[in-house]
Amino acid sequence: MINYHYSDSISKWRNLGIELYKTNNQKLKRVSNNQRKTIPPKGSLEYVYYTRHFLDSSKLIQQQFKPYINRMLLENKDTLHIGTLNQFKKHHKELFEELTKNDSISIRISDDKKSVNRKIFPVEY
Known part of the structure; x- marks a missing residue:
């Protein structure tokens, strides 16, 4: 499932890359985009992405x-x-x-x- 949250605060997110986070005890922990992610058979992983969109x-x-x-x-x-x-x-x-x-x-x-x-x-x- 994909949930979206929109914010108009561009100054907070100045860099153009996508930031990847994983939830840990109701808090977000940053995960390297280059770090290997292994999904076990019949398993799933949940991540939060911060992306930038310019109109x-x-x-x-x-x-x-x-x-x-x-x-x-x-x-x-x-x-x-x-x-x-x-x-x-x-x-x-x-x-x-x-x-x-x-x-x-x-x-x-x-x-x-x-x-x-x-x-x-x-x-x-």
Whole structure:
């Protein structure tokens, strides 16, 4: 289950990374994003993520999303459904290009000796 809590205090969360926490006796304990997490068979783990979202109020963005937002408001929903990636690309080519410019996937491979090899692969749509 995913629960959201929104805050408008951007000054408190200035860095852009995602912070990972685990609950411990009703308190949050920070967990390294790089630390190995093992989930036992038929088990589960519960984490809290602090993420950052920045809103773009430019005219292009507002015009592109207006029909979706109007539908959300009419249906009293909190999620913006925009279709598949290909549908979005077809209907909003300029915005898609802007949002996906320079996308890449980074993979870090480490062995038991703590040496890390990082590979970055560009994403092609």
